[in-house]
Every structure is written in C-alpha cells, then in structure tokens.
Amino acid sequence: MMTKRPQWAEKTPEMQNYYDNYWGFPVHDDYLLFEMLSLELFQAGLTWQTIWHRRLAFEDAFLGFNVEKVAAMTEKDVERLCANAKIIRNRRKILAVINNARVICQLRENGTTFNDYIWQFMNGKAERLILSAGEDLPAQTPASQRLSKQMRNDGFKFVGPTIIYSFMTAVGMVNARLE
Template identity: 40%
Template sequence: MDQARCPWAVTPAEIAYHDQEWGRPLHDDRALFELLVLEGMQAGVSWRIILEKRDAFRQAFDGFDPQVVAGYGPEKLEALMHDSGILRNRTKLRCAISNAAAFLHIQQEFGSFDNYIWSWVGGVPIVNHPCSMEDLPAQTPLSETISTDLKKRGFKFVGPVIVYAYLQSAGLVNDHMEWCPWHGSTDR
C-alpha cells in the first residue's frame, strides 16, 4: 500500500498492525489480555520485535486465555524460559502470570475487563490530533491514573508509559497522525 501512514509503521508486521489494529477500539477480553501481556513484554524492547514474535507468544501462552495463564505453575514458567520463540525474561514472564490472576479479579468485579478499562474513557475513544511523532506523549495524566489503579489491583509492568501504549493499541486512544488515513477511524 503506497498510502501515507504514521511514520513508525515501516516493516510489513508494523504496517499490518497499524492498518488493522492500532487505535481501533478493542472490546474482546482475551485480546485485551493479550495486549496487556505484550505491552509489558515490550518494556525496553522494540515493538517490532514483539510483533515479529506475536504468533510464538500466542502459542506459548495458550492463546492468551487468562484463566489458563493464571494457572501456570513453576513447570510452565520453566517451559516458557526455554521457548526460543518468545522473550525469555523471567521477571516479565512471572508478571504475565500474576497479571492473569489480577485480570480475572477485574473480570469478576466489573463483569469484564472491557467494562473496567473502557470506563476510564466513558466508553468513547479519545481522538488526538498529532501532526508529528514529537506530538505523541509517552504518558498522560489518564495513563498515570490507570497505572496507579492497576498496581493497586496487583498488576505489575503497568507503569504509565506502558499503560499509555496499551490505551493506544487497544483503541481507547487514537493517536494516528492527522494526515494518516486511519486518523479518527473507529472501525474494527
């Protein structure tokens, strides 16, 4: 596609992610959990690497079923540590497992994680108007507030920068460049 798009989307995986997912409202709890795990895994690593390993992560994490992931024990953690298809950071892997349990608690309290996370924006995506990459913040007061709440609920690897990236990837925030064809798009 020779169309202008946000400048960070360069590789085929990034372009597909940009054009089909990023900034588009996501309401499926399993997919919301997947992004939460992947955003945590991305800390200190290029998103490009995460996208390239996404299928391996899906396989290693049993399709990102939070019920299954929450039940992982020491043997599964060791199996993940030996899976060359994913990032093998023990701390991040442990956090993904404990975050699954916290995710399940939110589902029980709010009926779904979707209900919880979308309540922060009143169910309507925030559409920003960046004209360049320099216009994109790393974090916002909203991501700081959500980060604090998630941490109180037992989540790890959910600092305000990770949460802001999560809000963008799950479509709660649309940060496509104003000149990008996907700016303001809320189609799924």
C-alpha cells in the first residue's frame, strides 16, 4: 500500500523518509522531544529540508541532544558551535537551545517531565486535523498560542506560536497525516 503524502513530503527521498517514519507520530520521549524542539527553532527562516538534512550534524554538535549535557554547555561550547559549518551558526538559536535544555532540567527538578509539560496542553492525546487535498497546515492555532505563551513565561526561548505549531505537528500532538 502506498503512503499518501502531502506535496512538501514528495519533494525528495529525504523528505519522503521524514514523513513516512517521523513526522506526525506521537512522541513521548523527553530527549526526542527536546531534539525536535531544537530542530524546529533552527528552522525559523529556513526550510525543514535544510534542517533535516543536517540533523546528524546537529545531533553531534549538541551531544546527542542529551538535555543535561546541553544544559551544561559553556560560552566555550557556544563559540565552538558558532564555528561549526555543519550546522546553522546562528548564535541566538544556539543560545536558545542551551537555555531550553536548562529550563527542561529545571522542570525535571520540580518533578515534571518535558513530555508531561507539553502534552498537558492536549490533555494527553493528539488532536486530529483533517485537511483537504492541497490545503496547507495553519501557521498557528489557539493551542500553539497557549503553549507558546506558557513556554515563554516559563523561560523557554525561540518558541513563538508558529514554531510551536510546527513542533506540535512534527511530534504528533496534532495529527495532520494524510489518510
């Protein structure tokens, strides 16, 4: 049986693989959620294909997206990352990833996993979004606006409602997969 894909997922074999095996499936692992949040914030102003193509380089640069290790990064690490031509060398985005790791560590210290923190906005279950053929995903929704606002209030950086909605669809909080 052939997988139905949106147009964006048909553009390259890499995007087909991303759609078929990653995009839109519910994620509940804190490390993978942190990775996806980090990659989504790096996407701002760029294409997802650009980011996904560099995923392994990001994973290497950010120590396997190990939240504790990223939270412990220093200014020396920031300088190293800013010089790494294999990733997007945007200092604000790099600092945001490190900051967000620190916020996640603080959540954990207070007894909350990142998974529980974000999924509470969906009452623990994915929302189904059915689009017409050729219809684009909305840029943001009331749910992404609420989550974004709370995340900013709790100290997360680079988490505007559009980035958060993209994150929500990528990690299956919103199921927009074609059937």
